[in-house]
Amino acid sequence: MKLIFEKSKQGRRAAVVPKPDLPVPDVPEELRRRQLPRLPELAEPEIVRHFTALADRTFGVDTGFYPLGSCTMKHNPRVNERVVALPGFRDLHPLQEEDGSQGALELMWRLQEILAEVCGLHAVSLQPAAGSQGELTGLMLMRAYFADRGEAEQRTTVITADTAHGTNPASVTMAGYQLRKVETDDRGNLDLDDLRAKVDENTAGLMLTNPSTLGLFDEHIQEVAAIFHDAGALLYYDGANLNAVCGISRPGDMGFDIVHINLHKTFSQPHGGGGPGGGPIAVRDMLEPFLPVPAVVRDGERFRLDYDRPKSIGKVRGYCGPFGVFVRSYAFIRAYGPALRRMSEVAVLNANYMLARLKDTFELPFDRLCMHEFVLSARALKREHGITALDVAKRLMDYRFHPPTIYFPLIVPEALMIEPTETEAKETLDAFCEAMLEIAHDAATNPKLLKDAPHHRPVRRLDEVKAAKRAVVRYRFDDHPDLAGEPSQGEALEAHKGA
Amino acid sequence: MAADESYPDDLKYHREHDWARIDGDTATLGVTWYAQDALGELVHFEPPAEGASVAKDESYGEVESVKAVSDLISPLSGEVTEVNQAVVDEPEKVNEDPYGDGWLVKIRLSEPGEVDGLLDASAYKQLLEEV
């Protein structure tokens, strides 16, 4: 398909810009643009067709089942899109005076209260822009908390699990901490012996996802919390998997001191092809003074933004947070009410049902009940038939399913990480399971069918080696290289282990 | 395109899958066939600066494939005297010829005695079997 630049023709345009009958001042000569940027030049019908064609080549939750593990690809209710577009929200300036933004402030305050209740913690900041920024903010809070106690120099390490999302170690480094990794035991829990050996007076805290990225609830979470608290350290809860436990087990009750919540996962902010997200954090009371500014506070019947927090770590993003995300998540939660617990129950029921249907055919590294997601291994298919997790993923596309997350977590070889969410009907779960079983069968009888998959997508498997080596990351107009004319760099490209 | 598996007898090996070819007080360093195979086709080599000092068992650079990145662990201590610019330009040379054109750096040894602590080819092959 052509790029929009290749559809452009000089002189075409869509916009008619108002031109008041006023002189245009000169831009100082040394600051004036010499050559206009080569933006697309099309009339409106062709722009609409171009982006419609791109939409047709994109698969969303609206298109079909999207069991991308760890990403909680649930339905995005359309009423949320309606309310976020109300002019009182959409056309509100973030620096509007407080008497002109009471509705927005009240919504934010209400969302803070809800998230505190769901997490079982005391105070919430809505500021972080996404889960990863929530992580970083949480680690900054640790730093500020220990600095306040005179322990900043002493506490230099943060512990993560070997099953952790890559964001955890990356956030640890960005926050200026040293990383220590703890292993997983043979039930999929944190290895308590390894943990005890690594927690000491230099430990600032733990970052943990619970249920873990294996979809398993840590059976020793109380002992884990005690180990850290006894050492004077803090516990950080990566809320990536909060969809499993709303109303069932609260991070605060598990012993966590800081939690980030992915509003785009658990609370249905649409994923938008890669964003936006929202990553509020909830904390225990002793950490509240350090939360980012602004906080939304209530004074009687009035709401205001509070910047007067001397111990705050400061601002982590502009203005008062990703407000549109708050509107959607607030609407989502209000549509459930206390039945939010039911959302998590159904998510866990759906995952366990699929697990039960698949675990005799695919290897299950930890044979337990799962929470909202589970991890299978295609190791046996690889050993016996040369079929990898990647091949399984590509073949699923031919059934019009989005593949699960693959090759993660790193401790499971040929991992297939499946998260159905509460959204899916039993018929969909059954159809997916039947496709998986058929693929396992075809792996033995017709492996080429899998190796050559997908067969029914707009493109075949793509040459990622060529992409990385040639690094063509923008259209270069007349100088654009013809990659099709260059030989393929690699063959079927498999995600390699060893990262 | 990729080379066949081999572990030449004239090289010394480090358990992190790096090799050294000793020549008097200098050594040529690279990664083993096993390492390049595990990584897949290399797309980037991040070399040290010439003149930089490297320490035994510590990272002196990185190589990357499309979906993996690996530290280069120096088997020996010394000072970098030469970087293989051909591999900077065409990292896949490491896949094609890991012990020849795919060498990475040359160093002048500061602790020649460290050589005795490295593995020979048979000991390294033994190690691979245990992996």
Added chain:
Amino acid sequence: MSRSAASSPYLSLTDADQEAMLEAIGVSSIEDLFREIPEGVRFRGELELEPALPEAELVAHLEELAARNVHTGQELSFLGAGIYDHYVPAIVDAILARGEFLTAYTPYQPEMSQGVLQAIFEYQTVICELTGMDVSNASGYDGTTVAADACFVAKHATGRSKVVLCETLNPQVRQVVKTYAPGFGLEVVEVPHHDGTTDPDELRQAADEAACIIFQQPNFFGCLEPAPELAAAANDAEALPVAHVDPVSLGLLEAPGHYGCALAIGEGQGAGNYQSCGGPHYGFIAMRSDYVRRMPGRIVGETTDLAGERGYVLTLQTREQHIRREKATSNITTNQTLLALAGLVHLSWLGPQGLQEVGETCMALADHAKQQLGLPLLFPDKATFKEFSIRVGRPAEEAIRAARERGVHPGYALKRDYAGMEDALLVCVTEKKTPRDIERLAEVLTEVTG
């Protein structure tokens, strides 16, 4: 369990489904699914949340909250200061409402996501064209966090840890950089302004041993900085010049890549996105290809499939957290793709001429306003784009309050960020305003300052 299976409009489960599924799993009840959670951490109460609202009541509730805000359709507003009331064309709404774009995620599986990948590739191209840079990522969170990202890139590119921020850089941006600085091991130095802009010689001195300098064009006061001279001053000190730019200005103002900058960053909101009380929007970050391996976040690259057809993939991923983990260039995962798509659609709708004309209209109206208001300019000698600073002769908040009582929001009180600017007001005029609107602003300001 007596609870009905269907307790939300968003759940498809029936009682019969639930029974069959529990049986297949081999557990007796929903409760039994959670038996591996230690009893001590089970939540046995009911969440204290308000009762569920049916859709019609939900909408009514949100309408009631929205009605307690005063938006820019109700009040004649000249507020800017980083978030702008530019016109968003209808096709942006229409295309963003496509469920495929709205409900997809990061394109990890390129065969499922060619559309969004191509859109990001086109977005990256548009950002490179606007800024004159070689490479753009798929977007950052907003115009503040991309500045922190730029500092991180510069620190690693130069091996230096001091970063220099011009005081004329949006205070929101400076505050966020300062929040990130301790973790990044950065020392932040600020350079004061002189009559509303930055002095290149003073910047040259401050840039000594610095990783980067960040200036804003047009700056927070609305003034045009001597940007080429600022970039040259940084380059003299071998510090990376970073320009924080307004995309809407780049049809008129020179691209940072064309006057020696190493990186260009900015807030994308003005291109394609509503004000939305400050977010979600997108930040952009683009740089010369020398630094591409330090780029944070996603990058889409062109390639071919096994049949030789053109296609797009996430590329150069070894920079990123899911591979490089604790050594990653950033922890960013979820970015702002949908909002960046809005930017692409809006800029495609404008085209090069349209972008230039929006700039000209903003500039013409703002210049007209300067003359009509009859109030002293804070920095009378400086050229401006769509914002300018005036003195209202009384505390700015009082003037704002009085003007708002007359249905006009006259702008932003600069004393919120700058000591000594008690009576200073930052006025923003976009292409949505008319000469009649400016007349009204002039009338009201005359009344409230007179």
